[in-house]
Amino acid sequence: MSTEIIHPARSLQGSLVLPGDKSISHRYAMLAGLAEGTTKLSNFSTGADPHSSLGCMAALGAEVKDLGTHIEVTGVGGSFRQPTGDLDCGNSGSTMRMLSGLIASHPHTFTLIGDHSLTVRPMERIRKPLEQMGARIALVDGHAPITINGGPLKAIDFDTPIPSAQVKTAVLFAGLQAEGTTSLSEAITTRDHTEHALRAFGAKLTRETGERPRLVIAGGQKLKAIEATVPGDLSSAAFFLCAALLFPDSNLILDSLGMNPTRSALLDVVAALGAKIKVLNVEEQHGELIGTIQVNAAPALSRGPMEISGALTAQLIDELPVLAAIAPYTRHGMIIRDAKELRVKESDRIDLVARNLRAMGATLTEHEDGMEIPGGQTLHGAQIDSGSDHRIAMAFSIAGLRATSATEINGAEAAAISFPEFFTHLRNLCPQ
Numbered sequence: 001m002s003t004e005i006i007h008p009a010r011s012l013q014g015s016l017v018l019p020g021d022k023s024i025s026h027r028y029a030m031l032a033g034l035a036e037g038t039t040k041l042s043n044f045s046t047g048a049d050p051h052s053s054l055g056c057m058a059a060l061g062a063e064v065k066d067l068g069t070h071i072e073v074t075g076v077g078g079s080f081r082q083p084t085g086d087l088d089c090g091n092s093g094s095t096m097r098m099l100s101g102l103i104a105s106h107p108h109t110f111t112l113i114g115d116h117s118l119t120v121r122p123m124e125r126i127r128k129p130l131e132q133m134g135a136r137i138a139l140v141d142g143h144a145p146i147t148i149n150g151g152p153l154k155a156i157d158f159d160t161p162i163p164s165a166q167v168k169t170a171v172l173f174a175g176l177q178a179e180g181t182t183s184l185s186e187a188i189t190t191r192d193h194t195e196h197a198l199r200a201f202g203a204k205l206t207r208e209t210g211e212r213p214r215l216v217i218a219g220g221q222k223l224k225a226i227e228a229t230v231p232g233d234l235s236s237a238a239f240f241l242c243a244a245l246l247f248p249d250s251n252l253i254l255d256s257l258g259m260n261p262t263r264s265a266l267l268d269v270v271a272a273l274g275a276k277i278k279v280l281n282v283e284e285q286h287g288e289l290i291g292t293i294q295v296n297a298a299p300a301l302s303r304g305p306m307e308i309s310g311a312l313t314a315q316l317i318d319e320l321p322v323l324a325a326i327a328p329y330t331r332h333g334m335i336i337r338d339a340k341e342l343r344v345k346e347s348d349r350i351d352l353v354a355r356n357l358r359a360m361g362a363t364l365t366e367h368e369d370g371m372e373i374p375g376g377q378t379l380h381g382a383q384i385d386s387g388s389d390h391r392i393a394m395a396f397s398i399a400g401l402r403a404t405s406a407t408e409i410n411g412a413e414a415a416a417i418s419f420p421e422f423f424t425h426l427r428n429l430c431p432q
């Protein structure tokens, strides 16, 4: 286990191109693996998680080449082979859940495994719809290892019970290969990268509007390889966007950043908390928005605590640890509710955030589904437990920048799950 020491910093200045978005990288890797032809992906995520997806594609018969400048995936043209061993999803919930939907229609037996953290995360949520479609899926007490006995699937109409883009993706990936037309509706709209990615690879997916809009996909569609540049990861940028709030003269430029509207709520929250965000340009690629933004510190717009609940919580789910970690430094503090899902991520993120904030001297109230963190607090350095969770390691590195003494991040290597370059960028942007 490695430790990083974070010293108090005085400013944040510089520009950055973030490695490719983790969510988009997973989807492009999986659809490229299934498609016919060779997909070329530039700025693919450098995180370990999307590389777990690539590893699974190779195990299923796709040819994966890392050519340095880009990644090439030659797909199986619709038929995955029987893998010779387990499909190792590492630490990645996205890989395990989305892959289950992608492979369920193939007439083989698959075993999906992961590390300790992944083995205690809930998997019932994908078993239910995939079994309704006809797959046979065995879990161990609702968890991995997952054994899938694949075979022909039938379309279903599915309403997602929890806001989860991973569950939505598993159903759409299975629907793409089922007999009939699958439809799905979500009570709260989650990130829509799957919808864009399916269309990019040539699938027809429509959205029926109504009281509860439905995504509709016909089975039996074939995918064709693409060329794409993965937009920079906004959830990785979140750490530096939050750090920019901590210093009065911050100046940060983020280039080629993913700005998909279902992911960009963070920009509004950071603006309300005291950042001036200028969008310098935006373009669209394969349905995804990519832009350049400039961020400077500015007076906070919010007059009371920042409240994050309901749909906003779902849209900010991966950014909540870092928002909570800087909340004590904000003027009016933060209230986070409806975030029970945080308890079943790579760690129990509510418990770990609360414990680590208290170790730094913060006061807060913890709820089953969130926390209330008063603003205007002064924190001191402490020993931080990352819980082997990448987002906790990075979130508390940002909190450490404004502490009155040095902060020790134990289990700092976890950052590599989504953002291996994090500590290098942190040192360049915030000389300590």
Ligand SMILES: O=C(O)C1=C[C@@H](OP(=O)(O)O)[C@@H](O)[C@H](O)C1
Pocket: 022, 023, 024, 026, 093, 094, 163, 164, 165, 166, 167, 169, 191, 317, 318, 341
């Ligand atoms: O679809 C995705 O790429 C993701 C969806 C979210 O998970 P859930 O689907 O479990 O909410 C998120 O927390 C995860 O980091 C990535």
Ligand SMILES: C=C(OP(=O)(O)O)C(=O)O
Pocket: 049, 091, 092, 093, 094, 095, 318, 345, 346, 391, 418
């Ligand atoms: C929850 C996360 O990822 P996953 O579910 O793919 O493990 C995350 O990256 O914060």
